[in-house]
Amino acid sequence: MSTNSTIKDNPVVLQVEGLKTYFETRWGTVKAVDGVSFDLRKGETLGIVGESGSGKSVTMLSVMRLIPSPPGQIVEGRVLLEGQDLVDLSEKEMGAIRGSQIALIIQDPMTSLNPVFSIGNQVGEAIKIHQDIPKRTVLQQVLDVLRKVNIPAADTRVRDYPHQMSGGMRQRVVGAIGISCEPMVLIADEPTTSLDVTIQAQYLKLLKELQEASDIALIFITHDFGIVAKMCDRVAVMYAGKIVEMGDVRDIFNNPSHPYTEALLSSVPKLEEDVDRLYSIEGQPPTLHDLPPGCPFAPRCQYVRDKCSQSYPPQFNLTDGHYAACWRLE
């Protein structure tokens, strides 16, 4: 985080523009991602914060072109990786990019490894696909990567199967798969939600070190502002398929400008101080197939006004790179 000023000068590696991903369901069209734009620089960590159903995971799956189709489809927008639009690529071309230039770490370490193959096999697979190296050296590289993610006794554990490892160790293996081909962009989808606090701290530290070692651009998908505070340079807050506020991490924490961001921040209890009473956001997150017109947060908003239920607010720029979509800022 102290390297903030230098990161701002880094080149942009990933650019998402007006991304829309819709799902056709029994209840109608679900606009899971509805016009999302952001960019990401080399070595930067972007946090995408939202609750279940906010579209944060679908955004990242769209970037990776992993949306199951049918029922899902990217209907609009561009995803530029170093200027190349991923949305237009063929499945084969995309396969060459996945895992080598953009990699993914999925959230559940218990189910994201194939139970019938050894750890070594699963880490080695990505290396074999993307790197043209002789078979003998694959094992060596697998061991290197496993050591990078601090797996003790890597040379014996490489033959283990997932069920022989603890949750924390499995998550490290998933991390190892992610970094095995030294990607430019690494997407971490809530990789620590099921881990214990002390194991989570170990893992976050590891991710930070790996990122700094090779200037990876990291996207952290989470529902926890604590992770954002600890890990991220910039934040995008998502609600009902749209980014409602985005900015530098300090701007967001010091000056939350969208009522949803503000409400979320003040509804979380603090470790460092006594809080007499938390702010409580009333109501429920909306269901996406039945969105009211206007701002979807309006029914739960403490500052709601007439205009809010009529049309969706545009982005209002606050400071450099900090914007929010709320009529209150008009």
Add this chain to the structure above:
Amino acid sequence: MRRLPLIPMLILAVFIATGIFAPLIAPHDPERGSLRERNLPPAWEEGGTTKFLLGTDHLGRDMLSRVIFGARISLVVAAVTLVVGMGIGVASGLAAGWYGGWIDEILMRVVDIKLAIPTILLALVLVLALGQSFMIIVAVLAIAVWPRFARNVRGEVLQLKTMDFVALAKVAGASTPRILFIHIFPGVINTLIVLATLEIGIVILLESTLSFLGAGVPPPTPAWGSMVSDGRDRLAVAWWISTMPGLAIMLTVLSMNLFGDWLRDRLDPRLRQLG
């Protein structure tokens, strides 16, 4: 979600109705025929007559009437077998799943052993040793179906047992019978319904196989399986004698299976999620 399986349901309704009202529907006596009218082809074939829509067999008996009366045997055997087999299966499945420990161990080993003994073989041994009767057939078939009920109910109970609402019922002081009948059993009913529809098909197939082998419900009542057997050696001259009752078996079982699949999609929430 899948559409309502209308045609299968219609076929099942016809099957059940003919089973119950056979004497009212059947145009002829299924057990009496005239040798002068033997091996007549179905009405739409050359030489066929509308008097015998599906033709006659080698003894001149009306195929249609025999098929209609055959539904009766299948229906009764299937119903009685299912009630008995399901009862034993549910009771043992509940006990094994709820109490666990040695009760579970013993019951599940019995199930394993039962599943390891081919049903028809067991049936043949029993029939040869004890003689051929309705009771024996039902007993054999019930022995064949209960393990699957027991196993599925047990699995379901094991899963329900870990649900928090069961723990909370205990916290509230609910007695074991209360938990079993108010919290566990209702959770098993859907599985039972689905399994029953699928097992009926298996029971009908087993019953017809026994009849075909001459070890089924004893004559004179016509059973579909023994009717197929009657036509075995006459395929070249009167193909319909074997074909018609076999078709009846297949349509019935097929409809049961389609209906069961549809029910499973509807009632089993875990499968429903998979779409």
Add this chain to the structure above:
Amino acid sequence: MTTTTMDARPTADTTNEVLLEAEGLKKYFPVTKGLLISKITGHIKAVDGVSFQIRAGETLGIVGESGCGKSTTAKMLLQLEEPTEGTIRYQGKTIHNATSEERRAYRSSVQAVFQDPWSSLNPRMRVRDLIAEPMVINLDLSRREMQDRVAKLLEDVGLSSYHANLYPHEFSGGQRQRLAIARALSVEPRVIVLDEPVSALDVSIRAQIMNLLKDLQEEYNVSYLLIAHHLATVRYMCDWVAVMYLGQIVEFGPTRELFENASHPYTKALMNAALPSHPDIEQEEMILTGEVPSPLNPPEGCRFHPRCPFVIDQCPTAIPQVTELAPGHMVSCHLY
């Protein structure tokens, strides 16, 4: 005062009546091996000598990571698990050899709310039957009284009386947790065990439920035992906090004192591992290495010593004494 067993007994400035008391609670699960005749080859010491008190109208929090024994402790209080050793006393009377009348009284005095709002409501029962079940079992009420009570409870937890006719699947996660709370309150218990009551909920819903629980505590004068892994939640909700590691309480104290003067190395590590609420908060770099050892063979001496950054000579061999650092603030560590 020095003993080797931690007694999480509020001593400082509280005069509230002691409702529920656990003393030397242990729960060992046998580990068996063998094909036909199984032999017990060891024990998983899930809970290994835990004592604490819950006083009227107060909240005691138990924090720890998975496998520390906090949920097993809760289960023993709820009589879902039989303790291997130790006693549980309710209003001074042991519950293990209680008469059936006393057992009944205990059951309606101690209720629970669990983590998973999807699994804790029977999907095949209507809301009114769900909420009324503890009353049906334990109280002698007329149909009418029962209905009125369900309606009042629904309103108390922020729902409406018309919800009584619905089934659980018609509610969202937060609303289900409200239903679970209403059910727990239906027999007017004195103590409610809350096992991770908000961790399965969406972030924006958590504060609703925590505030509701606090309000109901006032209204019903009920005590809570809160089991949680999230430290900030514990700080917000509790009057007293006990930190558990490998089946034992390692530190205990009044919430504020404990959070501001955390003394046991494990407590410190937990706090440092917890996520900050603002990017400017600098955290001490104190990341534990390794994972929690197996409760099958817990380490000798102090159970935390293999992972402890401050380990000294006696840690691997001697069981640490309990030291009172401030009124009511106790720690079990050789450093003090």
Add this chain to the structure above:
Amino acid sequence: MQRYLVRRILLALVTLLAVSLIIFVMSRAAGDPRHVYLDDYSTQEDWDRLTETLGLDKPYYYQYGIFLGSALKGDFGQSIKEGRPSMEVIIERLPATIQLGTAAFAFSVIVGVPLGILSAVKRGTFLDMTGKIIALIGQSAPVFWLGLMLVFLFAVRLDWLPPYGRQEISSIVLPAVALGWFYAAANLRLLRSAMLNVLDSEYVKLARAKGVSNNVIIWKHSLRNALIPVLTFAGITLGSLVTGSLVVETVFAWPGLGQLAIQALAGNDYPLLQAVVIVFTLMYVTAALLVDIMYAYIDPRIRYG
């Protein structure tokens, strides 16, 4: 792994024991077992000799011991109809049954496995529909009727294949198809739904994120996992092959054990029938054990469990 295998072998032995017990109990329940061999013209001496061999003057458990002892030696008594040891008759017929069973099994795998995979991968296409129809017929049509219909179509009407017997190599085609169809249908359905489950899993998602191509995902990552439920069921379905062979051998006059069993039944030849039942069970139990070993090979959670 060892523990798992020992358990399986023990279960197989217990199963055999249970079957032998059922047979023994039935042989006694049917009445005086001496009536099976002797009639009114037999001498008192004959009766006495048989009483002694069968231990009829001793308690039941002792009689069972005798029964079990001779069964272990392969001695199930004289076949009534053939007038020679039952085991001798069985050994003559065994190759034909094994041949038919193997052919039917091969058919079920060749048809069921690829179609199961393809109908999951190409869901909703023509292939999926074809698979569905094959599965539905296989699970709904009685095996004996299916056999007769095959005979009617391919032997009587088209005259492509011999209708019965075991004279030519082509004789095996129709019975193998009739017998294997049910099993093929079971494989197909199970594999299809298992594949659909696996393709939906997190680890397949992660494999895709690694850049693994679709083909490798299907054939490497998914198939092996999808085979686990198929194999679980295979142990049970193998029994249906045995059951089916009784019927199919009867329909096609295939000179194997199944036909023998029916002949024994028709001829009230209890000694022969009990021997056939034991041999069938033995075959089934061995096959199921092989499946269990394969299962452990595929699923490391069992191998290192």
